[in-house]
Amino acid sequence: MSSEPIKVMIIDEHPLFRYGVRWALEQSGKCAMIAETANAVDALEMIKTLQPDTVLIDALLTTGSALELARQLRHIAPQISVIILTEQEDEEELFQSIKVGAAAYLLKDVTPDDLIESIERVSKGMFLINDNVLSRPHVATRVLRTFREMAAEEEPNAEPLFTPLSTREVEILDYISRGNSNKEIAKSLSISDQTVKNHITSILKKLNVNDRTAAVVHALRHGWIKIHPEDTE
DSSP states (O other): OOOOOEEEEEEOSOHHHHHHHHHHHHHHSSEEEEEEESOHHHHHHHHHHHOOSEEEEETTOSSSOHHHHHHHHHHHOTTSEEEEEESSOOHHHHHHHHHTTOSEEEETTOOHHHHHHHHHHHHTTOOTHHHHHHTOHHHHHHHHHHHHHHHHHTOOSSOOSOOSSOHHHHHHHHHHHTTOOHHHHHHHHTOOHHHHHHHHHHHHHHHTOSSHHHHHHHHHHTTSSOOOGGGGO
16 A cells, blocks of 8 residues: 655745646655645645645745745644755855754755655655755854754753763764764774764664754753863854
């Protein structure tokens, strides 16, 4: 028995683009376009009523702020994945997209197959946007600094009784929080790249998160890794 198609809604002011996305979803057999609108003002009420699994939002809406819409959507319905669609990559827009909780940030010239794959992955709780962030050192540094500030503001009242992570895993998370790549971590700890990847896989499984960024935020909030003064300068 086949699984139910992923319910998708698109908010975009270009009818031809919406038609193209609808066609791609229908052809895939994996997704179903349950609604579309050009008006950001109407979008929230439609989403509340129709409960899509994933919402595609054009970054350049003129009827309202795409980022504010994404922020409100993540607040009222965090189970719904948000994909921001953009005509050209912009580091500030990317940074703001991850701040409001978007799961992916895609160029509008994405191929139909890649769009379908992205929708499938975010509908499973994955945050593809971290791939964009980690490929841009300046944005990654800014994002991690913001997460550290958030963690500092949300310090728990008491120290955790235990951490499920090994000493080495905590050490690797600390390196990740400073913006180090797997290769840089491996070099610093004198271990192989594959060993670093194995530790990260273990970390994600133990913390029940889908990506490195979520693991870092989780560890910061629980006090398993510390905020160093030089990291927030």
